[in-house]
Amino acid sequence: MAASSALVGATALTAAAAYVNAKYHIASDLALAPLSPTHRSVVKFIETRAKEQRLFTFHIFEEQARNHGDRLFLIFEGKSWTYKQFYDRIIKAANWLLNDLNVQKDEVVAIYGVNTPEYILLWMALECIGGAPSFLNCNLTGHGLLHCVKLCGTRYVLYDSESYRNINTCAKDFDDIKVTLHLYGPQLIDSLKIMAPVPKERQIPGSLNDIRGLLYTSGTTGLPKATRVTVQRELMTGYIMARYLKLKPGERMFTCLPLYHGTGHGLCVTPSIHGGSTIVLSRKFSHKTFWPEVRESKATILQYVGELCRYLVNAPPSPLDCQNSVKMAWGNGMRPDVWEPFRQRFGIETINELYAATDSLGKSSLNANRGEFSRYAVGVRGLIFKLMAGSGVKRIKIDMDTQEIIKDEAGRPVVVGVNEPGEEIYRMDTSTPLQEVYHQNKEAMEKRLLRDAFKRGDVWYRSGDLLRQDKDGRVYFVDRLGDTFRWRSENVSTNEVSDIVGTFSQIDESNVVGVEVPKADGRCGLAAVVLKPGVTADKVDFRGLAQHCLTQLPRYAVPGFIRVTKLIEYTGTFKIQKGKIRREGIDPAKVTGDDVMYWLPYEGDTYIPFRNEDYEALKTGKARI
Incomplete structure (x- = not known):
């Protein structure tokens, strides 16, 4: 009887510990604690x-x-050292x-x-x-x-x-x-x-x-x-x-990301050297050579950033898709509509998503995702994080029209609530001289600082990014400031809208920006889209596209304009270039190249061609969007 009681007690204790761990993410916090600077x-x-x-x-x-000289350091185009x-x-x-x-x-x-x-x-x-x-x-x-x-x-x-x-x-x-x-x-x-x-x-x-x-x-x-x-x-x-990453001899990390950028530099090369592991280096990203290089090198970790994974998912399927040794994809910027298709198509167990930036003062968030709970998140923050570091991290409200911080009656930034997007800021240690982030650019550094925010003398570092945290402690990237706009008195995330538009069957890629519309406050959504191979503008089901967006997005977030283009431009680190599309806006006279514009008129249910006379009608108030 005593043994039975003890067994019941142990079982109950185990169940209680499991409950506490699941509710407060104790194990996750403890695993990440030793990574704090x-x-x-x-x-x-x-x-x-x-x-x-x-x-x-x-x-x-x-x-x-000197100690392990015969270990493999580098593989590059069939050669090794x-x-x-x-x-x-x-x-x-x-x-x-x-x-x-x-x-x-x-x-x-x-x-x-x-x-x-x-x-x-x-x-x-x-x-x-x-x-x-x-x-x-x-x-x-x-x-x-x-x-x-x-x-x-x-x-x-x-x-x-x-x-x-x-x-x-x-x-x-x-x-x-x-x-x-x-x-x-x-x-x-x-x-x-x-x-x-x-x-x-x-x-x-x-x-x-x-x-x-x-x-x-x-x-x-x-x-x-x-x-x-x-x-x-x-x-x-x-x-x-x-x-x-638990890097050790035998691990092989494949990267085609440029070494001039912090991702290839500090998330691949230097950690691999510390771990005594192997770098599989590709000259640059190429659909044609990516998977052959990964397979031939027997890479166990694949590094990604931005839209690279979308390129791979959009490529034609191959019977060799799962024939690789990759157990982890490691990087940042994996979008929700790509996350699971990428994992399942290429048979990769772990999506290890990071949130950080070149100028982020070393602040980062990590999520080694293997299941449903933390899918799409950039991190999970539990009770221990809250007790040890939580007071030094806040998310504050931003006015999407002016990009200014929203403050309360006392002049303090308003901290957002659960599941509400806000710019993440980090308290800086003022007991020592503030760390300079930028070289020979004190003005840029000062723009990132928020002084006397919550009390006299405090200094906070602005991330420039909107994040949100749900009731379970999961943290999600929302957008870069400037990539979120306000329309119909509502905040709209360009990334979230782009994810929806990009899942339409005839669209290969999308780039969403907020653009000014005559006689209207705020900015309206414009989606520049690249069509699937073989699909031309005259073959697009624009009614179907409108219904696709209207059924999955609030009306204010549905792009008012569609710009069919041949190419979406990216930086060398696979970040979408939004400046040109935003600058040209909806004025047909400014739209360059052979791009074609369509719009969704007020209370309309299909996109129709947008012509000069439509633009003039908007300017005079005879038409509405």
């Missing part, structure tokens, strides 16, 4: 590295090469930078090229000699490229042959500002012979806040801003992400 294990790691004066990612690579083989080439490149280019300690040197082994090699070689790489977007040309080169203050731009055409647009301008161009590639690296040790004093930073590199924002709203990659940020990000 302030966790004792992370602090101890940084302190130990500082005492040893080995604070660079290069030092981690050097230790991997062990840690020791790659390390020897790094040392040769470091000597070239020292002897031929006379690169000084802490000097910024720009790298401008596509994904290649030489790109990583020069990055590590610059670290080896105490230099700081400036990772330029190799899609930039002209004024944008010149702006970034001037901003980082480099004497040199190291470029590859594939980038020559772009960089040549600024050749004369570079001469004027005394910037020297150097071509790099396999031939250069193969020709280098000197293996002399690099002086150790070159590898000792002045402080943890020294710049170890510059990464750039995407520049979707203007010229790119350079974000500072400090000694501490670089080392800590690689260490934390390697722990989170």
Whole structure:
């Protein structure tokens, strides 16, 4: 009887523990706690590295090469290198930078090229000699490229042959500002012979806040801003992400994401080095080569960002779709309408979704999703998170027309409620000097700060993103500020509308923006759409499209305008370019190319052609939308 009672008691206790865990997400919070930059294990790691004066990612690579040199580091286009083989080439490149280019300690040197082994090699070689790489977007040309080169203050731009055409647009301008161009590639690296040790004093930073590199924002709203990659940020990000992903020898992470961006840089390369695992590097994204490279390399982790997964889902099905070794897709920006189709079609167990940004001060949210509960979320926050960090994270109301913060009678930001979208902000530690995010741009930094928000002297960092959290602690990305508009006195998310429009059977891709309409307040939705292969505008079921939207969206969120286009433009990091569509708006005289416009008149049930006379009718108030 006693044993039976004990068994019943144990069963009850187990059930109670399971209930508490499910309700308050105890296990999830505990698993993520050691990933906090302030966790004792992370602090101890940084302190130990500082005492040893080995604070660079290069030092981690050097230790991997010395202790486990035969482990596979890199696979690229049928070739591979062990840690020791790659390390020897790094040392040769470091000597070239020292002897031929006379690169000084802490000097910024720009790298401008596509994904290649030489790109990583020069990055590590610059670290080896105490230099700081400036990772330029190799899609930039002209004024944008010149702006970034001037901003980082480099004497040199190291470029590859594939980038020559772009960089040549600024050749004369570079001469004027005394910037020297150097071509790099396999031939250069193969020709280098000197293996002399690099002086150790070159590898000792002045402080943890020294710049170890510059990464750039995407520049979707203007010229790119350079974000500072400090000694501490670089080392800590690689260490934390390697722990989170449980990277170890034998794991192979495939990436086709550009190494000039923070995602490829800090979520693939540096964590892989910390974990002693293998990078499978693709030159760039291509429908044709993506899955063959993944399968041939036996990659176990696949990195994604933005709309890359939508491209893959939209490609014609293949009997080889599930013939891969991938167990995890890791990245950010997976849209809800792609999430499950991607997982099921390619047989991937875990969608590991991250919320972060190049200029996010290291703030992030993580969700290793394997089931229904956390599907589509960027994170799950439970009781422990609320007790330990919750007071330092808030979501505040934003006026969608003015993009201004909504404040109460006392002048304080209004905090949103459950399931209500709001801009996420993070309290900054004012006991120490505030960390500079942007390089030589104090004005941009100040715009991200919210001072004296809830009490005198407090400082909060604005994410620029709208998120919402439901009653179960699930956190969802809603939109970037500027990508949400207000119509009929209601807030509309461009991403959420785009997801619905994009599921219509005749549409391949959609890009939704808010546009001004004559004689109307706010902004009305316009969806630029690319049609499925073989579908032309005259074959589209516009009544069916209207009903598709009207049955799944509130009337105010249904796009008032459809723009049929041949191509949706993306940045080099697969972020949709909205600026051109938004600027051209609905004025037929401004719509460029062969694009065709349609609209849904007031109380209409089908999209019809939108002509000059319709635009004039809107301007005079004779027609309504």
